[in-house]
Amino acid sequence: MFSNASNFAEGVDTAFLLILGISIFFLIALTVVMIVFIFRYNRKRNPVATQIDGSTTLEIVWTVIPILLVLIMFYYGWKGYHPMKERAPKNSMHIKSTARMWSWSFEYPNGKVTDSLYIPIGKPVRLELISQDVIHSLYIPSFRVKQDVVPGKEEIMWFIPEKEGRYDLFCTEYCGLQHSYMISAVHVLSDSAYNKWYADTSKVAVAAVGDAPGAKGLAVLKKNGCLACHSLDGSKLVGPSYKGIIGKTEAVETNGKEVQVKVDEAYIKRAIYDPNADIVKGYNKGMMLSYKESITEEEIKDIIEYLQTLK
Ligand SMILES: [Cu+2]
16 A cells, blocks of 8 residues: 555545445445345245335335435545645645656756655645646655646646655656656655755756756756656667767668768757657657757757767
């Protein structure tokens, strides 16, 4: 079982266990009655079938009891679900959460951007969910929260984390070939650990980064989830690795013809803005969408500066 680590866990668990309990009760009760009847009413003991006429009492009983049961299940289900759909508390921390094929990114009020979610214990968190491409769905089982993320629409999810620890975070809407790559994590930290993490804007990709060569470019790659499909160490993922890519001669398919191209600035820009124009041999077409809306020309320069460091 997943642990219960948010303010909504109890409500969801109560409804779930109640429905599970009622289901198990009827499974056992019906099975027992069925077995008893097989013996009690078999042909040897009961050679002549008896005709039964209507019974008003019985009809009332089997109408009223199920109605009460479904109403009880509805009541607890509603009680657990409704608070999630209410407005998030005013003092919530707002985190912009972006889904894309195939990664998540979380942007905090101070501009810090991460690929897994970091939150402080006991404080309400409001996630503003947007999708850059297809329908995704954010699911944190231990928090008992799940919300579809539909492109062109901002969805809201909120919760209060109640236990420190690391919890799984999934995309739970099949969104293409590497859907399972969208596994990430939620880190619930103590207040002091969180403040320390939040104030430190040097280690994780942030809008303002240190001045190591290419640091800005790496931040852009992380912010846009590029590393979910392009490795930094030469290993083959959905797309070609970034390692040693600048200056390399690559066999690509352009308009159905195989040509040799040298990876330079123009090529990188085309690969980001019009990714299906040239497909590197051994990779599939249609795996990447254009990043024209999300990566500026200035940022492409930063990316190239970073890629040059990956010799
Ligand atoms: Cu997804």
